[in-house]
Amino acid sequence: MKSIHVAGNTYVLDFPALHLPYYKKSETEIILLDTGLKREHEAVLLGFLEEENLTVSGILCTHAHIDHVGNAAWLKEKYGCPIAMPKVEAEIVSSLLNLKIFYGTYPMNRIRDHFGHMVIKADRFIEETETEILFQGVPFSIIHTPGHSAGHIAITTPDDVTYIGDALISEEVMRSSKLPYAHILSKDLMSKMKLYHLRSSWYILAHKGIYxxxxxxxxxxIYFYKNRAEEILKVIEKPMTFEDILKSLSRSMRINISTPFKYIVVERMLRCYIEYLEETGKIALVLEENFLKYTKISHQR
Ligand SMILES: [Zn+2]
Structure with missing residues (x-):
């Protein structure tokens, strides 16, 4: 496991598609910023901690997505460490029933099987008004960057290193990703604008890079996400159902939907762009023969 020294006590674990930062509180104790995916990262993470004789004394999470809280439950169990995260994110992963509220289109058995390990009880809720927190004796700055997820935050360590989480994606991800997810795209774009004002020495992206x-x-x-929305708008040539748009888009963007599960994932991705287009007055909802359809709004006079 490669550990990269960024600055002072701030380091990054370098996984194939993920950067997992940590703050070294002492020779033997670290605070993890997010925790990675359970299936892919659990064994390597545990191996690293044991090899280096490190104890996790706290977990500070940017948001409650599966690749960020995936290992939080067992780490908390093993090390007895507290978990701090934005309040709204903590609520999503507080129970299977709350996960069902978030993953509304998934049946309960799938919630249990795929997302059950995400259930954690956070010990410290980060409120929307908090911009500085003291966590396990270490002062962190909090930049609220909602949008990618409801309560997403970026975190600055005492070494002036800001962990951006998923509030930005790398050029590489932009090249490979067809419809990157945003819970509320309009808010995500506003949060990205907010990042222009940051003045940190270093920035870490979850997927991935150190800048x-x-x-x-x-x-x-910003250009990339807006451009994706525009591409979807181009597909809506006439009043179309959600399924029509998805079908047409999967063809034009060459999105391979090979399993029902993949369909549900792509459906969630597309939904955020459709909502954004409606929110920004580009499309409207119409009802045709009991079918909900989306139609382009013409702004020409
Ligand atoms: Zn995420």
Whole structure:
């Protein structure tokens, strides 16, 4: 397991598609910023901690997605460490029933089987008004960047290193990703704008990279997400159902939907762009013969 030293006591664990930062509180204790995916990262993470004789004394999470809280439950169990996370995110993963509220289109058995390990009881709720927290004796700055998820935060360590989490994606992810997810795209874009004002020495992206300057990346991200929305808008040539749009888009963007589960995933991704187009007045909802359809709004006079 490669551990990269960023600055001072701030390090990053370098996984194939993930950067997992940690703050070294002492020779033997670390605070993890997010926890990775259970299936892919659990064994390697445990191996690293044991090899280096490190104890996790706290977990600070940016948001409650599966690749960020995936290992939180067993780490808390093993090390007895507290978990801090934004309040709204903590509520999502507080029980299977709350996960069902979030993953509304998944049946309960799938919630249990696929997302059950995400259930955790956070010990410290980070409120929307908090911009500085003291966690396990270490002061962290909090930048509220909602949008990618309801209560997403970026975190600055005492070494002036900001962990951006998923509030930005790398150029590489932009090249490979067809419909990157945003819970509320309009809010996500506003949060990306907010990042222009950050003045940190270093920035870490979850997927992935370590940067000293993120201005161009922010611009590219905003352009990329807006451009994806525009591409979807182009597909809506006439009043179309959600399924019609998905079908047409999977063809034009060459999205391979091979299993019912993949369909549900793509459906969730597309939904956020459709909502954004409606929210920004580009499309409207119409009802035709009892079918809900989306139609382009013409702004020409
Ligand atoms: Zn995420």
């Amino acid at each position: 000293t300057d993120i201005k161009d990346l922010i611009t590219d991200n």
